[in-house]
Amino acid sequence: MSAGFLLIHAKPSRSAVLVLSWFLFAAGILAYLYAASARHRDNPEDRVTPTIAQMAKGMYDAALKPAEEDEAGEEATTLPKRFLGSMLWKDTKASAWRFGVSMALLFPAVILGLHMGLFPYVGAFFLRFVLFFDKIVALSLLPILFIAFGIDELSKIMLIVVGVAPTILLDTFNLTRGVPPEQIVKAFTLGASDFDVAYRVVLKQIFPRVFNSIRLNLKAVVLFLFAGEMIASTDGLAYRIALLRRHMGMDVIIPYVLWVALLLFLVDLSMRRINQWLHPWFREA
Amino acid sequence: MVQGGVTVSLIRIQQLSVSYGTPPRPVLSDIDLNIEDGEFVCLLGQTGCGKSTLLRLVLGSEHPTQGHILIDGVEHHQPDRTRGYVPQKYSLFPDKTVLGNITFGPEVSGFGLLGHLLPRFYRRRREFREKAYDYLRRIGLHESDAGKYPDQLSGGMQQRVAIAQALMTEPRILLMDEAFSALDPGTRKEMQRLIRGLSQDLGITVLFVTHSIQEAIQIGSRVVVLARESASNGSSIVLDCDPRSGDSGLLARQLLDIMETSKETPSLNLAAVEVGDTQFAGF
Numbered sequence: 218m219s220a221g222f223l224l225i226h227a228k229p230s231r232s233a234v235l236v237l238s239w240f241l242f243a244a245g246i247l248a249y250l251y252a253a254s255a256r257h258r259d260n261p262e263d264r265v266t267p268t269i270a271q272m273a274k275g276m277y278d279a280a281l282k283p284a285e286e287d288e289a290g291e292e293a294t295t296l297p298k299r300f301l302g303s304m305l306w307k308d309t310k311a312s313a314w315r316f317g318v319s320m321a322l323l324f325p326a327v328i329l330g331l332h333m334g335l336f337p338y339v340g341a342f343f344l345r346f347v348l349f350f351d352k353i354v355a356l357s358l359l360p361i362l363f364i365a366f367g368i369d370e371l372s373k374i375m376l377i378v379v380g381v382a383p384t385i386l387l388d389t390f391n392l393t394r395g396v397p398p399e400q401i402v403k404a405f406t407l408g409a410s411d412f413d414v415a416y417r418v419v420l421k422q423i424f425p426r427v428f429n430s431i432r433l434n435l436k437a438v439v440l441f442l443f444a445g446e447m448i449a450s451t452d453g454l455a456y457r458i459a460l461l462r463r464h465m466g467m468d469v470i471i472p473y474v475l476w477v478a479l480l481l482f483l484v485d486l487s488m489r490r491i492n493q494w495l496h497p498w499f500r501e502a
Numbered sequence: 503m504v505q506g507g508v509t510v511s512l513i514r515i516q517q518l519s520v521s522y523g524t525p526p527r528p529v530l531s532d533i534d535l536n537i538e539d540g541e542f543v544c545l546l547g548q549t550g551c552g553k554s555t556l557l558r559l560v561l562g563s564e565h566p567t568q569g570h571i572l573i574d575g576v577e578h579h580q581p582d583r584t585r586g587y588v589p590q591k592y593s594l595f596p597d598k599t600v601l602g603n604i605t606f607g608p609e610v611s612g613f614g615l616l617g618h619l620l621p622r623f624y625r626r627r628r629e630f631r632e633k634a635y636d637y638l639r640r641i642g643l644h645e646s647d648a649g650k651y652p653d654q655l656s657g658g659m660q661q662r663v664a665i666a667q668a669l670m671t672e673p674r675i676l677l678m679d680e681a682f683s684a685l686d687p688g689t690r691k692e693m694q695r696l697i698r699g700l701s702q703d704l705g706i707t708v709l710f711v712t713h714s715i716q717e718a719i720q721i722g723s724r725v726v727v728l729a730r731e732s733a734s735n736g737s738s739i740v741l742d743c744d745p746r747s748g749d750s751g752l753l754a755r756q757l758l759d760i761m762e763t764s765k766e767t768p769s770l771n772l773a774a775v776e777v778g779d780t781q782f783a784g785f
Binding site: 398500 | 607
């Protein structure tokens with residue numbers, strides 16, 4: 218067998234793919250466990266690399282006990298009730314609300330991008346400004362947003378919108394411009410009006426790709442969300458991570474980071490499934 | 503059509519010229535052409551001679567530098583329902599099923615953007631669907647194909663659906679831009695028979711752009727050839743004839759001579775032309 222079996226023409230078996238795809242996860246966990254155990258042998262009080270047991274306890278407390286800042290009320294007895302009163306649920310709910318509102322506010326960007334791509338006067342009016350706005354580093358606007366909108370929810374949501382909306386808008390604009398002109402002409406010859414063409418022909422065609430673009434920008438959305446929460450917030454996943462950093466609470470920080478990754482993975486997966494379900498005709502390139 | 507006692511052609515192209523760019527590069531020069539109701543006109547010429555441009559001008563998606571195009575005596579400045587359109591590709595909306603594509607025209611022109619909110623829409627949609635199924639049968643597709651998306655169809659099937667889609671709104675004129683040029687020879691012949699039959703049954707006027715001499719002679723009731731006399735001039739009409747009158751072999755020779763002398767597209771295959779049962783080869 219030549220070395221070529223590892224190159225372009227290689228056809229790995231299902232079991233080989235399975236082993237290879239999980240290998241780095243296993244290696245990472247093993248490396249962490251080795252490092253944690255070595256550090257704990259040297260210093261049993263080490264807080265930088267908590268053991269699995271410490272992290273499990275930290276996560277148990279986060280998921281089933283109220284946050285320190287909350288007043289202790291009557292203790293819930295059932296597991297679901299304890300979870301709904303916990304620090305993890307409180308933080309997840311606060312971050313999810315900001316995330317959801319920000320995602321909903323991206324929809325006008327899609328509509329504006331569509332109109333800019335289709336209607337030449339709208340394009341001429343907005344394009345240069347949006348291109349300029351897209352180059353502004355959103356985080357540099359944070360102080361301005363805090364001054365303009367206060368340190369409440371609005372400034373954090375605006376940060377996400379300002380950071381991600383121009384990208385989504387320009388992506389929608391480009392996708393709109395990419396629709397073959399034959400399709401637009403054809404729709405007119407079938408009796409469609411300008412707005413029929415925009416919403417029943419072009420938007421329907423580009424929407425799966427726009428949806429994908431939003432999905433691929435999820436990380437940017439969460440990045441801006443975390444920046445806002447870390448700087449000015451009293452709840453949220455990033456607020457908790459920033460707070461625990463002061464106490465070197467790695468036993469909770471690491472599970473929180475993994476929890477955020479899991480949530481993001483689930484949102485990504487749900488968006489993929491929804492896209493396939495809504496657009497059965499769409500084949501990703 | 504008769505206007506003020508004078509018979510007016512369905513499509514009147516008057517002194518039409520088109521130039522692009524700066525300095526202006528002429529594409530079409532002094533085109534005069536009248537097309538009557540029910541004619542099947544094949545617009546023939548080599549690649550780049552401006553035949554698709556002429557079709558787009560009739561369609562209204564481009565505008566002439568000089569001259570006019572009148573449809574039933576009226577100038578149209580953008581595409582509309584009076585002229586159906588079947589391009590070479592991107593004919594069908596990829597997000598709609600075969601049935602959705604065919605019924606799109608009546609639905610959108612009858613009810614507009616928010617029309618589907620009206621109960622009346624659903625009653626009419628049943629009629630549109632019945633008509634669509636009728637067209638599906640006429641173009642040789644099965645009812646089971648109605649739920650398929652365009653990318654699940656072959657090229658020939660896609661073009662059949664595109665024709666049905668264009669005919670659903672009952673246009674008086676059908677404009678076809680190299681609609682069969684991406685198809686294999688067998689499918690192409692079937693499609694030629696189909697469109698010829700449909701145009702005769704429905705009595706519509708067809709303007710069919712092609713670079714195939716054979717195709718033009720076989721399906722056209724009239725063949726109009728565009729060619730450029732020199733590189734500095736735009737194309738003009740060099741031949742306008744009925745392929746069914748006179749010696750069709752002679753016509754084929756004339757067409758080939760014209761194409762041969764302009765020699766703008768060396769890749770064009772002029773080696774063989776088949777007219778009816780006669781094959782003219784090696785010109």
